[in-house]
Amino acid sequence: MPRTLTFGVMVLLALVVMAPDSAAGANPIKGVYVGPVQGSPAFVAVAIGRGKARAYVCDSRATAVWFLGPIRNGEVDLHAGNAGLHARIDVTSARGTVVLPDGSVHAFNARLAATGGNAGLYRGAKRVDGGRYVAGWVVLPSRAQRGGVLLFAPSRSTTIAVHAPPLDPEAASVVVPGAGSIGVVKLGESFIDINANP
Secondary structure (H helix, E strand, C coil): CCHHHHHHHHHHHHHHHHHHHHHHHCCCCCEEEEEEECCCCCEEEEEEECCEEEEEEECCCCCEEEEEEEEECCEEEEEECCEEEEEEECCCEEEEEEECCCCCEEEEEEEECCCCCCCEEEEEEEEECCEEEEEEEEECCCCCEEEEEEEECCCCCCCEEEECCCCCCCCCEEEECCCEEEECEECCHHHCCCCCCC
């Protein structure tokens, strides 16, 4: 076989072998994963995009924890105070464990939420009289939800977590006692860094 033809065949084979990796690189892991936390009334949401992860764990009671950090090699290891979240992420699920503020450890298996559906992670924030309200909701495909409101008050040394009013996923705002109407956004790749942490 002529040398030039042999070289051409080798280049073609190399391109064929590399094609799957190139295609995979064109579709990095991203999206919002939601699911229940085993052995707990809490729900978890993990939003992935732009090499970062924002997660939220809430039980509509006293637990409402936001996490923010990088995703490396398909894994996240996030911390916020005494709470923590570790998960392995793939294109369909986020599986791992969460350490709640009380120190208890629970497993979870969150599934990727459909982009056009109501399931997902929602967030709203507002400043009122020097304090800051941060509301969050995790909505599952079944429309079951968990929501909480964090109040950062300058007169207090601790953050207060209270139950959030029910969220209409199709509404642009929700009325929170003490804060009035708060605009709500559904988090996705474009909102991973919104308002920093929490």
